[in-house]
Amino acid sequence: MKLEVVFSPASLGPxxxxxxxxxxxxxxRATTTICAALxxxxxxxxxxxxxxxxxxxxxxxxxxxxxxxGERGSERIPGFALGNSPLEMVESAVRGKTLVMTTTNGTRxxxxxxxxxxxxxxxxxxxxxxxxxxxxxxxxxxxxLILCAGRESRFALEDAYxxxxxxxxxxxxxxxxxxxxxxxxxxxxxxRRYGRGWERPFALSAAGRQLTRLGMANDVAEAGRENAYPxxxxxxxxxxxxxxxxxxxxxP
Amino acid sequence: MKLEVVFSPASLGPxxxxxxxxxxxxxxRATTTICAALxxxxxxxxxxxxxxxxxxxxxxxxxxxxxxxGERGSERIPGFALGNSPLEMVESAVRGKTLVMTTTNGTRxxxxxxxxxxxxxxxxxxxxxxxxxxxxxxxxxxxxLILCAGRESRFALEDAYxxxxxxxxxxxxxxxxxxxxxxxxxxxxxxRRYGRGWERPFALSAAGRQLTRLGMANDVAEAGRENAYPxxxxxxxxxxxxxxxxxxxxxP
Numbered sequence: 001m002k003l004e005v006v007f008s009p010a011s012l013g014p015x016x017x018x019x020x021x022x023x024x025x026x027x028x029r030a031t032t033t034i035c036a037a038l039x040x041x042x043x044x045x046x047x048x049x050x051x052x053x054x055x056x057x058x059x060x061x062x063x064x065x066x067x068x069x070g071e072r073g074s075e076r077i078p079g080f081a082l083g084n085s086p087l088e089m090v091e092s093a094v095r096g097k098t099l100v101m102t103t104t105n106g107t108r109x110x111x112x113x114x115x116x117x118x119x120x121x122x123x124x125x126x127x128x129x130x131x132x133x134x135x136x137x138x139x140x141x142x143x144x145l146i147l148c149a150g151r152e153s154r155f156a157l158e159d160a161y162x163x164x165x166x167x168x169x170x171x172x173x174x175x176x177x178x179x180x181x182x183x184x185x186x187x188x189x190x191x192r193r194y195g196r197g198w199e200r201p202f203a204l205s206a207a208g209r210q211l212t213r214l215g216m217a218n219d220v221a222e223a224g225r226e227n228a229y230p231x232x233x234x235x236x237x238x239x240x241x242x243x244x245x246x247x248x249x250x251x252p
Numbered sequence: 253m254k255l256e257v258v259f260s261p262a263s264l265g266p267x268x269x270x271x272x273x274x275x276x277x278x279x280x281r282a283t284t285t286i287c288a289a290l291x292x293x294x295x296x297x298x299x300x301x302x303x304x305x306x307x308x309x310x311x312x313x314x315x316x317x318x319x320x321x322g323e324r325g326s327e328r329i330p331g332f333a334l335g336n337s338p339l340e341m342v343e344s345a346v347r348g349k350t351l352v353m354t355t356t357n358g359t360r361x362x363x364x365x366x367x368x369x370x371x372x373x374x375x376x377x378x379x380x381x382x383x384x385x386x387x388x389x390x391x392x393x394x395x396x397l398i399l400c401a402g403r404e405s406r407f408a409l410e411d412a413y414x415x416x417x418x419x420x421x422x423x424x425x426x427x428x429x430x431x432x433x434x435x436x437x438x439x440x441x442x443x444r445r446y447g448r449g450w451e452r453p454f455a456l457s458a459a460g461r462q463l464t465r466l467g468m469a470n471d472v473a474e475a476g477r478e479n480a481y482p483x484x485x486x487x488x489x490x491x492x493x494x495x496x497x498x499x500x501x502x503x504p
Contacts, residue, residue, distance in 0.1 A: 010262050011406045154263045155407075157434035182409035182458050189445050190438065206434050 002143040003134075003170055005163045005183035008150035009112040017145060018115035021137045023122040023130060024235070026149030027162045028207040029084050030106025031123040031233075032223040033069075036086035038242040039229035041095035045069075045240040047107040051077050054100045061098060070102035074214055077102070086125070086222045086229075098239075105156075109149035110235055117142070121233035121240060122166055124198055124223055129232045129246055131169020138170055146184070157190075157205035158223075161198075164191035198224030254395040255386075255422055257415045257435035260402035261364040269397060270367035273389050275374040275382060276487070278401030279414040280459040281336050282358025283375040283485075284475040285321075288338035290494040291377075291481035293347035297321075297492040299359045303329050306352045313350060322354035326466055329354070338377070338474045338481075350491075357408075361401035362487055369394070373485035373492060374418055376450055376475055381484045381498050383421020390422055398436070409442075409457035410475075413450075416443035450476030 002020075006012050025031055034045050043065075048054050051070065054077075058066040069082035076083030082093065084103050101107065113119045122130035137144050146166055148159035164187030167180070177185060194200045202208035202220050211220050222228070232246030254272075258264050277283055286297050295317075300306050303322065306329075310318040321334035328335030334345060336355050353359065365371045374382035389396050398418055400411035416439030419432070429437060446452045454460035454472050463472050474480070484498035 007259065007407055008263055011260055011402075013405070150263075151434075153265075155259055155435045155438070157437060160434075160438065177456070182403075182412075182456075183407045185409060185456055186407070186412065186438065186442065189442065193441050193445065204429070204434075204437055 001138055001141045002179045003138065003167060003184055004144070004181040005146045005148065005167065005187050007148050007155045007160060007183055008153055009109045009147065010153035012112055012147065015115060017113045017147070019117055020143040020145045022113045022116040022119045022145045022147055023134060023166060024106070024109045024113065024119060024147050024149065025122050025159050025162045025166070026103070026106030026109060027123045027158050027223050028202070028205070028211060029086060029219055029223060030103040030149065031121045032125050033084050033086045033089060034121050034233055034240055035123050035126045035229040035231055036089035037094045037099055038231045038233050038240070040089050040091045042089070043096055043098050043241070045099045045101050045233070046238060047110045047240065048100060048102050049107060049111060051102055054102050057100050065096070065098055067094065067097045067099050069099045072104060074211060074216065085216065085219050087218060105149040105151055109147050113147065113235070119235040121235060122162070124162060124165070124226050125229040126227065126231055127165055127169060128227050129230045131166055133232055133246065134166060134170035135172050144170060151207060156207055158201050158207055160187050161190045161194060161201035163187040164189070198226070253390055253393045254431045255390065255419060255436055256396070256433040257398045257400065257419065257439045259400050259407045259412060259435055260405055261361045261399065262405035264364055264399065267367060269365045269399070271369055272395045272397045274365045274368040274371045274397045274399055275386060275418060276358070276361045276365065276371065276399050276401065277374050277411050277414045277418070278355070278358030278361060279375045279410050279475050280454070280457070280463060281338060281471055281475060282355040282401065283373045284377050285336050285338045285341060286373050286485055286492055287375050287378045287481040287483055288341035289346050289351055290483045290485050290492070292341050292343045294341070295348055295350050295493070297351045297353050297485070298490060299362045299492065300352060300354050301359060301363060303354055306354050309352050317348070317350055319346065319349045319351050321351045324356060326463060326468065337468065337471050339470060357401040357403055361399055365399065365487070371487040373487060374414070376414060376417070376478050377481040378479065378483055379417055379421060380479050381482045383418055385484055385498070386418060386422035387424050396422060403459060408459055410453050410459055412439050413442045413446060413453040415439040450478070
């Protein structure tokens with residue numbers, strides 16, 4: 001069984017996700033935000049590439065049940081009801097709604113997983129639930145790929161750290177490097193270096209520093225609230241929905 | 253002054269190298285091999301993309317002064333005099349010769365540096381000399397980009413470690429994270445984790461394990477002989493040549 005990490009969708013070969021279970025991570029902020037939305041009762045999140053596509057899709061689906069969400073350059077897209085902040089995903093805004101969402105990096109990573117056997121969304125806020133599923137996949141001897149969204153096709157420290165946390169969860173009590181690729185080994189090294197707190201990797205990362213500079217330090221803090229949104233989002237047939245009962249299995 | 257690392261040419265934006273001093277690292281094995289060749293008297297190394305291009309160029313240049321070198325899948329290309337092993341680059345094979353060389357990853361990285369103000373070749377075997385130049389560039393307030401060749405457009409542990417070693421050399425006594433990108437921070441973390449010895453990162457890396465499996469453990473050991481080939485290879489107008497006097501400046 002392979003347990004591999006890829007630091008950026010740009011490094012993913014065209015058929016590399018094929019047949020594998022994939023966990024997509026964009027911890028600052030898209031995958032954190034998706035967990036928050038589903039935890040607070042959103043029916044589904046549909047990731048799309050462009051703002052135009054989001055607008056078109058919302059017209060097709062019928063505007064009463066749809067909320068547009070997304071950012072460019074970390075800021076809410078003009079005309080969209082929501083940006084890409086987990087703190088915006090409160091019940092009153094999202095319950096029963098379908099979010100059509102477009103973000104700079106997270107969306108690209110999600111849409112780059114064609115051919116995967118199953119695709120989950122992971123972040124710090126659902127680490128234990130996502131980790132439990134990854135662990136289970138390992139017991140079933142299935143190959144797992146953890147795909148970091150990164151930043152504009154590059155490595156992002158906070159995603160690599162989150163990937164390392166997920167590798168630890170996936171390994172459980174096994175302490176082996178067997179099946180890990182170079183990226184997974186380094187992601188684990190980052191966890192050994194920074195420990196179990198999200199503050200340090202967030203504070204050092206370019207993404208964390210940029211969000212803080214833009215006045216979004218609360219979003220960064222929210223992304224570090226480990227297991228605050230214990231949902232398991234599954235990306236299937238273009239929609240992300242919460243797997244029913246996934247939280248209760250892992251958080252007794 | 254920026255001091256940035258990029259883990260793979262696939263992550264490099266089209267104009268990202270423009271105007272910067274770039275150090276290309278492919279420590280297992282292309283940049284190690286280039287240092288060995290120049291140290292042992294090769295006149296120049298010309299990196300090209302394909303075996304066909306290498307053959308064509310050697311016919312143009314005149315076969316008496318040219319030696320073909322390169323690998324595919326770590327093995328010597330059929331019909332080529334040399335492979336991609338630093339141990340092949342002995343004086344009797346290379347002195348006075350121009351090597352036309354093609355390798356899977358290192359060549360791609362070198363050819364991806366268009367627009368850079370200057371391009372150097374770095375490895376463990378010329379760490380001090382390359383580091384001295386990087387340090388000097390920092391004093392001149394020039395931006396430095398360390399480009400890892402990686403493996404088939406992906407992250408490679410041994411190159412990231414080597415990049416971390418070069419960052420340390422470039423910083424000298426400065427102990428600052430200012431100007432470092434996420435990759436540079438992680439590369440430095442790897443040096444803190446693995447220390448000053450090349451054995452551990454080589455033994456853990458997919459490239460190191462593959463070469464050992466193929467019976468090339470001696471090449472891996474050679475790549476870890478720090479400062480064994482104290483040359484500063486400069487890539488300029490398609491040719492890599494040793495900067496005269498660079499070694500004597502840094503190794504008194």
